[in-house]
Amino acid sequence: MKIFISKKISGKGIVWSAKNGATRTELLLISNHLELKEELPFIEGSLSYLKKKNQSFIFINPPKKDDRIMGIFLNSDYGHSAFPEEKVVFEDYSVGGYGNSCSQFGIYMVGTVIKKYTYKHRNPPIYFYLHPERGWINFGDESGIRSNNSELSEEEIENIKKIIGLEEPTEV
Numbered sequence: 001m002k003i004f005i006s007k008k009i010s011g012k013g014i015v016w017s018a019k020n021g022a023t024r025t026e027l028l029l030i031s032n033h034l035e036l037k038e039e040l041p042f043i044e045g046s047l048s049y050l051k052k053k054n055q056s057f058i059f060i061n062p063p064k065k066d067d068r069i070m071g072i073f074l075n076s077d078y079g080h081s082a083f084p085e086e087k088v089v090f091e092d093y094s095v096g097g098y099g100n101s102c103s104q105f106g107i108y109m110v111g112t113v114i115k116k117y118t119y120k121h122r123n124p125p126i127y128f129y130l131h132p133e134r135g136w137i138n139f140g141d142e143s144g145i146r147s148n149n150s151e152l153s154e155e156e157i158e159n160i161k162k163i164i165g166l167e168e169p170t171e172v
Contacts, residue, residue, distance in 0.1 A: 003045055
C-alpha cells in the first residue's frame with residue numbers, strides 16, 4: 001500500500017500526537033516498522049487503527065500485498081471535514097483548549113477532499129485533495145481550486161468542485 005502523509009514527519013514509534021486538554025482524546029500516529037524521513041514523498045506499508053477509551057491510534061505497519069493508495073491527514077489546528085464521506089476509512093478528533101481548537105486525524109482513500117477550518121472561521125477554509133500520484137495537494141482557499149493552481153486536469157478540477165459543492169457564478 002502506498003501511503004501519503006499530509007505533514008512532513010520523521011522518526012519511529014510515536015511520530016505525531018495531539019491532545020486538546022487533560023481529559024480529551026489523545027490522537028497518536030505510530031510507525032511500527034519504518035523510520036519515517038521528512039524527504040520521503042510517500043511510504044510503503046499497511047495501516048490499522050484502534051479507538052480505545054481516551055486514545056485513538058493510527059498504526060503504520062509493515063507492507064502487505066495491497067495495491068491501494070491511502071492518505072493520512074494530520075491536523076492540530078481547528079478541525080476539518082472530509083468529502084465524500086464514503087472515502088473516509090477512519091477519523092477521530094480531540095476538542096478543547098484555546099478557542100475550542102480541534103485536533104483531528106484520519107485515514108482517507110484517493111479522491112478525498114479535506115476542508116480544513118481556521119480559528120473561529122475568521123479566514124476561508126483551506127482545501128486539500130488526495131491525488132493518486134502526487135499525494136496531498138494544498139489548494140489554499142476556493143480561489144486555488146477555481147484557478148487550478150495545482151495543474152490538475154479540468155476533469156479532476158470539475159470533480160473536486162462537484163464534491164465540495166463549489167458552483168460557478170452565473171453570468172448575466
